[in-house]
Amino acid sequence: MKPVECRFEAEALSAVLQSRWPQRVDAPLRAHIAACAICSDVVAVASAIDDARDEMRARAVVPDPGRVWWLAQLRARREAAKAVGHPITVVQAIAFACAVGLLAVCFGASSTWLQSELSWTTAAVAEFKIQPLLPSAKALIAEHSALLLAMAALLFLVPAAVYLAVLRD
């Protein structure tokens, strides 16, 4: 198997990184680097990259540390405020859903018509007679279509509102 490293590799690299290559390197190491494909690659690549790094680093324009710190603090504060607001939105959505549920329960409890219809429907379902239900259902839909539509809409709107509120955060 072809070797992928040489025991003098680190020494060769140090010589380049410490700017000792090629003048201030011992003759034996220089001779080894000339003969070793791995070390000569290391020296060639490290020298080229080291030169380029120094040139690029000298000309790199980076923002002021104070500005980076300030922007980071600002962003962290904004994200923290958002994170605090998130549970409030969820609680508000849950409270809204509870209120709707409570209204529905109150309506159900106070409406004698709904009570009678419900008991009649329960009895009809228990007897497995679907036929007598149809006229009643038709009448119910015809008389209270707006209410039924509103309830159906609520069934979609409440979960959608919760989902959107959570998504927005």
Place this chain on the structure above:
Amino acid sequence: MTYTDIRSDCTLEDASVGSVMEEDTFRAFYERTARGLWVYLARVTGDRQLADDLLQETFYRFLRAAATHDSEAHRRNSLYRVATNLVRDARRRGLTRAHASLTGDDIERLPSGVDAAATERVTDVTRAMSHLKPRERAMLWLAYAEGASHREIADVLGLRPASLKPMLFRARRKLAALLGRAPDEAKP
């Protein structure tokens, strides 16, 4: 300043090591690392503008993590790991240029009046590196510009140290060939 220099700096008393960073500590750390990190980002992404953006984002995420570090080298490794992950994300989102089309013109755009030979050196390395994969660029830069150890490079790039050696060997062979040592071996 290379990783080696940083290690020797660690012999100095650094009260911030092992604690969450304060503004003064951050400023000093930024002064020591920002330029090198920007060059690393520019080199790996091949895009100055993106390097500017990623530099800010890297330091923000680094601060937000509020991690404690055993040493300056550990802290620096964390910073480079954050930067490398951001480059990876940017690449996934298609924000970086495909390596085959990278010319490096952005990176070597230098102010007028600078040393022509220096510009040429930067250009040669940029052009040669543009034929490498982003991960190969990153590992070569960390190894030979930052002087990072194999373990540190593996840690930053999320690789196993054992698999790094052959990968680094292949990337180095490729770059050496591209730089003109053995043109017949260049396989961009």
